[in-house]
Amino acid sequence: MILMYIKAFLVGGALCALGEIIILKTKLTPARILVCYITAGVILSAVGLYAPIVKFAGAGATVPLTGFGHTLAQGAISAVQEIGLLGAFTGGLAAASGGIAAAIFFGFLAAVCFKPKPKQ
Amino acid sequence: MKAENRIGYQTVEYKNKPLIAAYACAVGPREGQGPLGDQFDLVAQSPEFGQESYEKAEAALLREACHICLSKAGKGEKSIQAMLGGDLLNQIMASSLAARELKIPFLGLYGACSTMAESLLVGGMLCDGGYASPLLCTAGSHYATAERQYRYPLEYACQRTPAAQWTVTGAGAVMLSLDENSEKKPRVRLVRGCMGRVVDMGIADANNMGAAMAPAAAATLCAYFDDTKDDPRSFDRIITGDLGMVGSELLLEWSEKLGHPLPEEKMMDCGLTIFHPSQDSHAGGSGCGCAASVLCAHILPKIERGEWKKVLFMATGALLSPTTSQQGETIPGIAHAVVIEGVQE
Amino acid sequence: MQKSPSKQQFIQQYKRMVSAVTPKSKAAQGCLRAFWVGGVICVLGQVLIDVSMYFWQFSYTQGACFASISLVFLTALLTGIGIFDVIGKYAGAGTVVPITGFANAMVSPAMEFRPEGWVLGTGARLFTIAGPVLVYGIAASVLVGVIYYFLVL
Numbered sequence: 241m242i243l244m245y246i247k248a249f250l251v252g253g254a255l256c257a258l259g260e261i262i263i264l265k266t267k268l269t270p271a272r273i274l275v276c277y278i279t280a281g282v283i284l285s286a287v288g289l290y291a292p293i294v295k296f297a298g299a300g301a302t303v304p305l306t307g308f309g310h311t312l313a314q315g316a317i318s319a320v321q322e323i324g325l326l327g328a329f330t331g332g333l334a335a336a337s338g339g340i341a342a343a344i345f346f347g348f349l350a351a352v353c354f355k356p357k358p359k360q
Numbered sequence: 361m362k363a364e365n366r367i368g369y370q371t372v373e374y375k376n377k378p379l380i381a382a383y384a385c386a387v388g389p390r391e392g393q394g395p396l397g398d399q400f401d402l403v404a405q406s407p408e409f410g411q412e413s414y415e416k417a418e419a420a421l422l423r424e425a426c427h428i429c430l431s432k433a434g435k436g437e438k439s440i441q442a443m444l445g446g447d448l449l450n451q452i453m454a455s456s457l458a459a460r461e462l463k464i465p466f467l468g469l470y471g472a473c474s475t476m477a478e479s480l481l482v483g484g485m486l487c488d489g490g491y492a493s494p495l496l497c498t499a500g501s502h503y504a505t506a507e508r509q510y511r512y513p514l515e516y517a518c519q520r521t522p523a524a525q526w527t528v529t530g531a532g533a534v535m536l537s538l539d540e541n542s543e544k545k546p547r548v549r550l551v552r553g554c555m556g557r558v559v560d561m562g563i564a565d566a567n568n569m570g571a572a573m574a575p576a577a578a579a580t581l582c583a584y585f586d587d588t589k590d591d592p593r594s595f596d597r598i599i600t601g602d603l604g605m606v607g608s609e610l611l612l613e614w615s616e617k618l619g620h621p622l623p624e625e626k627m628m629d630c631g632l633t634i635f636h637p638s639q640d641s642h643a644g645g646s647g648c649g650c651a652a653s654v655l656c657a658h659i660l661p662k663i664e665r666g667e668w669k670k671v672l673f674m675a676t677g678a679l680l681s682p683t684t685s686q687q688g689e690t691i692p693g694i695a696h697a698v699v700i701e702g703v704q705e
Numbered sequence: 706m707q708k709s710p711s712k713q714q715f716i717q718q719y720k721r722m723v724s725a726v727t728p729k730s731k732a733a734q735g736c737l738r739a740f741w742v743g744g745v746i747c748v749l750g751q752v753l754i755d756v757s758m759y760f761w762q763f764s765y766t767q768g769a770c771f772a773s774i775s776l777v778f779l780t781a782l783l784t785g786i787g788i789f790d791v792i793g794k795y796a797g798a799g800t801v802v803p804i805t806g807f808a809n810a811m812v813s814p815a816m817e818f819r820p821e822g823w824v825l826g827t828g829a830r831l832f833t834i835a836g837p838v839l840v841y842g843i844a845a846s847v848l849v850g851v852i853y854y855f856l857v858l
Contacts, residue, residue, distance in 0.1 A: 241755075245748050252747025252803065253740035259798030260739035263519075264732050267565070270518050270801045274810065274838045277802060282845035286853070299750030302769050303776065303803045304743070305838070311769075312842050316850030320858065328850025332843055338770040339777060340839065343808045344831065346781035347815035351827040354785035356514035356816045358390075358407050358504045358529075413820040513817030515784045516834065517793020517800050517809050519735075522728040561719045571723040609726050614719065643728075 248300030251293065255304040274305055281309020286317070311336045365488070368587025370580070371554045378487040380548040380700070381494055381537040382433035385656035386425040387649070388503065388529030394635045399657040400530075401428045407504055407529060418447065418502035419457035421649075422531040425656075426462055426496055429533040435494065440464045440535075442486060444479040445498030446471065447648055448506050448527070455498065464496065472677030473573075473602050474556070475499040476532060476652040477696040480673070481553040483536050484698060488550075493538040500531030501647030510566070510682055523568040525604045526641035528634060532652030534660075547664045552699040554584040558679065560692040566678075566685055570607025570643055573676040576693030577603060578614040580674060584697055585620050593623050596668035599659060601651035601675030601695075602631035604644035630654035630675075651675040663702045670701045735797050742792070742799030750776060750803075773804055780808035785816065810835035 259273050268276070284290040290310045294301040301307050315335025319327025333340070365373050384401045392403030402424055409417040422445070430437065443462060446469040447454040459466035471478035479497035486492045506527040507514055536550065559576040577600055585592060592598060603611055608629045615622050630651045631644035655673060662668050674697035685691070753772035757763040763771060783789035789809055793800040800806055811831055818830035832839070 245751055248747045248751040249744035252750075253744030253799075256743025256796075256799045256802045257736040257740040259743075259802040260736045261732070263798055263801075264730050264735060270798075270806065271810065271834050271837060273798065273801060274806060274835070275841045278838050278842040279845050282842060282849060286849040297747075299754055299769070299772060300744075300747040303747045303750035303772070305802060305804065305807060308773075308804060308807065309842055309845070312846035313849045316846040317853050320850045320854045324858075325851065325854050328847050328854060331850060332846030336842075339773040339804060339807070342774040342777040343781075343811040343835070346778050346808070347811040347831050348827060350781045350785040350812045351815040351819045354787075354816055355819070356504075356813070357787050358507070358514055359787075359791070415820075508817055512834070513813035515787060515790050515809075515816055516813040517784075517790040517806070519730075519794055519797045521730060562716045563720075563723065568723070568727055571727065575719060606723075606727050610722060613722055613726070617718075 244298055247297045251297035251300035252303060255306060277305040278309040281306030282313045285310040285313035308336060308339060367552070370557070370583040371552060371587035372485065373552050374484050374488040374550050376488045376538055377549045377551055378484050378493070378536040378538060379703070380534055380550065380660060381539070382429050382535045383533065383656040383660050384425050384428035384432055385530060385532040385653040386421045386428065387653050388421075390503070390639065391528055391530050391634055391653065394639060396634060396654065396657050399661070400653065401425070401657070404529075407502070414502055414504035415449065415454060416457070418449070418454040418500060418505050421502070421529070422447070422454055422458040422498060422500040423461055425500070425531040425533040426458065426498060429496065429535050433494070433535050437462055437464055440494055440496055442467060442483075442492035442495040443498065444469055444483045444495065445500070446475040446479070447499065448472065448501050449509065454500060454502070454505070471694060471696065472679050473646055473648055473651065474675040474677030474694050474696050475648040476655060477601065477673060477675035477698055480534060480550065480698045481555065481696050484550040484553055487536040487538055490538070494535050496533050496535055498531065498533045499648035499652040501527055501529070501649035503527045503529045506647060520642055521567045522642055523570065523606045524642045525569060525602065525631060525644055525646035526635065527647035528645040528650035528653060530649035530653035532649070532656040534656065547703045548660055549701055549703055550698055551701045552588065554580055554587070554697040556580040556695040556697070557583070558692045558694050560690050562690050564685070564688070564690045566680055566691065568606060569646060569678040569691070570604040571610055572678045572680070572691035573693040573695065574603055574607040574610035574614055577607070577611050577674060577676045577695040578618055580695040580697050581615060581622065582618050582620045584672070592620070593626070595626060595670055595672050597628050597671045598622060598626055599671055599673050600627070600629045602644065602646040603629050603676055604631045604646065606643050607676070608632065633658065660700070663700060666702055668702070670699065672697055672699050738795060739797045739799035742796035743802055746776070746800070746803045746805055776804050777808040780805040781812045784809050784812040807835055807838060810838070
């Protein structure tokens with residue numbers, strides 16, 4: 241159990257540190273980093289390289305955006321297995337729907353409740 | 361017919377030497393905590409300045425600066441014959457909103473962060489030529505409105521690079537007048553101006569605006585010294601608007617390369633003056649409001665008190681738009697300068 | 706625009722001067738901060754998964770979904786009260802790369818563009834930063850599904 245946390249910490253931290261290196265070396269904006277990570281996650285997952293990392297590190301691999309890509313890709317693949325070509329379109333979003341719906345809903349809620357403030 | 365007030369290629373001479381009859385500035389709370397904190401006419405309690413949106417707050421700050429300037433001069437809105445000004449918003453909206461309330465004939469200007477110098481430069485010509493007197497030259501900016509237009513939402517979590525600058529929340533208004541017989545005798549006047557050319561040295565990094573603007577600043581200074589044969593050392597200060605840490609150093613190096621070495625001890629940058637280094641503004645302040653508020657809070661009073669006799673005030677602007685930046689366009693820079701003198705008794 | 710070779714050289718000279726003068730970000734410090742903050746967020750995710758599996762008998766997939774939603778909620782709350790951008794300023798990619806970065810990219814414009822109205826402000830601008838993430842993520846997953854259908858099945 242403790243070992244799992246250590247692995248999650250190390251792998252998750254490493255993925256973030258890698259992101260920081262990319263930001264500093266390439267001057268990519270954070271929005272582009274997010275796009276790169278999610279696309280990389282989809283591709284790595286599709287060729288079967290990401291599942292072992294998830295198995296090894298748990299949330300250390302699923303919480304970073306590459307894990308989001310992994311969820312999308314695995315969702316699409318398993319839906320294709322179940323219902324055929326239609327699944328390519330329904331599977332990805334269905335698997336990732338929790339996070340997306342939460343971000344939309346809580347984003348809206350935050351806009352209702354809070355006002356942005358410049359820092360002093 | 362020859363333009364007889366023109367000296368050389370880019371410089372103009374104000375034959376009647378318009379007087380600076382009054383000046384005022386209003387700034388945000390962060391600027392109020394800076395080194396010039398007690399010199400501003402008005403420091404807003406909050407960045408909202410009692411308004412519903414930050415755009416309206418920016419307009420209100422500008423309007424307030426104009427009101428204070430008018431009351432210092434003891435003049436009503438009706439007696440002002442023109443108002444020149446601009447800001448960083450699309451369609452220079454904050455200035456238009458301020459002008460809507462003031463009901464003074466309004467000429468909108470856009471020169472990015474160079475707007476304060478631009479309004480003085482053009483205002484000086486209108487006044488000198490006898491087309492408007494008294495008139496108001498203004499400029500303003502707001503951190504929150506500039507961030508959302510040029511960068512990210514306020515609550516978006518991202519790191520600023522060390523070369524990034526912090527947009528000043530503030531506005532300044534300067535009243536120019538030909539009238540020598542006003543009650544409070546003005547002691548400061550405009551002598552010359554230098555119109556800047558747009559210079560682009562291929563800098564595309566919007567987080568390093570000092571580097572994008574420094575070549576324009578060097579070009580304007582070189583043009584001025586070529587046109588007038590003035591000695592840079594004859595000025596008490598050569599003041600730049602918001603080149604920041606990076607741009608100020610580049611200006612010194614690049615001017616030297618262009619054959620006009622500048623006296624380092626006489627250089628001053630408003631962006632490096634307005635915040636304490638501990639205020640985490642990285643390479644310094646920026647925005648139209650930076651040069652405008654430092655001019656009205658710090659520079660003009662010093663000339664009025666006689667501490668400085670003659671200064672060259674040059675504000676620099678990075679003429680970037682998010683649209684063309686995203687299309688990969690580099691950042692054109694511009695710098696306008698005016699020479700301000702204390703009136704000899 | 707066509708530039709003469711000497712002008713080209715002139716510009717190159719200036720660019721060299723700029724990179725000499727411009728201060729650099731501290732890479733080692735930045736990576737370390739991103740590493741530990743990102744690591745802690747991932748451990749928090751793991752704790753949320755384990756807790757939900759233990760108390761509510763969630764499956765692993767359900768637990769992961771619960772962890773995502775909880776982290777998104779936490780980010781929205783911290784963004785709303787103006788703390789998240791302070792953390793992000795410290796941690797850099799440490800908060801960008803985990804799902805917290807995605808959530809912050811949705812929540813912050815939703816708040817920011819509220820003055821422009823509920824529909825065209827908050828509603829439309831919610832996706833200004835995070836929209837591309839969904840576009841490329843979902844498009845790639847559809848492509849993967851289609852390729853999988855024709856190649857594997």
